Amino acid sequence: MDGKVDGNYGHNSVTHTNFQSKPWWQVDLAKEETIRQINIYNRTDTAQDRLANFDVILLDSSGKEIE
Helix, strand or coil: CCCCCCCCHHHCCCCCCCCCCCCCCCCCCCCCCCCCCCCCCCCCCCCHHHCCCCCCCCECCCCCECC
């Protein structure tokens, strides 16, 4: 998204969900785009264990899940 991959929350390079029971994060690309690859970069600071048991779900422009 923004090219920041260092994984340190203090560097504004990662997101934080504040311990919600079912957190989610969404990106709106503003128009349909071809997605060839998705890279997930985990935090590298004191919260490395928080990224676990997650799904990546892609939706088309009408909000329907892409299989």
